[in-house]
Amino acid sequence: MFCDSKPLTLxxxxxxxxxxxxxxxxxxxxxxxxxxxxxxxxxxxxxxTERLIDDYETLVDRLSDELSGALPANYAFFGHSMGALLAYGCAHRLRDRRERSARALLLACCAAPTRRNEERLARLQTDDALLEELKKMNGTPVDVFEHPELLRMTLDLLGADVRICASFRPFDRAPLDVGLHVFGGLDDEIEEERLAAWSIETSAAATLEMFDGGHFFIRDRESDFLAKLRNLLRGFAPFAERESRRAFS
Known part of the structure; x- marks a missing residue:
């Protein structure tokens, strides 16, 4: 059961x-x-200790099962890269189950379903390709590359996640009726136009904002990004700032 004691759950x-x-x-x-x-x-x-799931629909079903019936009255979804696809899938699945909808869907560094690069995913099938990807994305601690066992676990996990992304297929369903806010890094390989295409996935408002940095700008520009996130979410939590007792830093 998830905590429902605050105005908004993210x-x-x-x-x-x-x-x-x-x-x-x-x-x-x-x-x-x-x-x-x-x-x-x-x-x-x-x-x-649980088995890795490497199929998109299977994982979305599992996550939706876990969320279903325990959703707070007021919540939003945020997903980064693969996490954006999972958040999007869960939003659809929960709507199919007539669960309460998220107040907003916030997605970072993920091409829209109609603008995905399937060729890139197809290339990430070997350890060498996955290792090169880890180094290129610059999101993995240096220590991981210096410890063979830790690197092996990381490559196995990333390989499963690549298969999750590769198994994704665009939905033949009506657009979501939820505000959709997309974020990207100016130096990321996912171009702005591929992010902007998310707008067709909702019948509600859609926005796009680009930040300095690459695929992991949410980490490298964390203060700027979280300030934006806070301002967006404040509209879904009445009197939020007045009730807040901890200064944002």
């Missing part, structure tokens, strides 16, 4: 190769009216 879905710990620090950096709820995926972090 469910955060991790990128490929990552775990829920990515978002733990946000609990201290966002105001106390936001309940940051990192979503842990099977086979990593606190769920390390």
């Amino acid at each position: 469910f955060c879905f991790p990128c490929a190769g990552a775990s829920a710990t990515t978002y733990i620090r946000w609990r201290k950096r966002l105001p106390d009216w936001i309940n940051v709820e990192p979503v842990e995926l099977p086979g990593r972090g606190s769920r390390i």
Whole structure:
């Protein structure tokens, strides 16, 4: 059961190769009216003993099962890269189940379903290709590359996540009726036009904002990004700033 004691719960879905710990620090950096709820995926972090799931529909079904029936009255989804696809899928699945909708869908560094680069995913089928990808994206701690066992675990996890992304297929469903806010890095290989194409996935308002930095600008430009996130979410939590007792830093 998820905490429902704050005006807004923000469910955060991790990128490929990552775990829920990515978002733990946000609990201290966002105001106390936001309940940051990192979503842990099977086979990593606190769920390390569970079998990895490497199929998109299967994973979305599992996550939706876990969310269904326990959703707070007021919540939003955030997803980074692969996490954006998972947040998007869960939003559709929960709508199919007639669960309460998210107040907003916030997606970073993920091409729209109609503008995905399938050829790139097809190339990431070997350890060498995955290792090169890790180094290129510059989001993996240097220590990982210096410890063979840790690197092996990282490559196995990333390989499973690449298969998740490769198994995704665009939905033949009506657009979501939820505000959709997309973010990108100016130096990321996902071009602005591929991010802007998310706008057709909702019948509500859609926005796009670009930040300095690459694929991991949410980490490298964390203060700027979280300030934007706070301002967007404030509209869904009445009297939020007045109730907040912790200064945003």
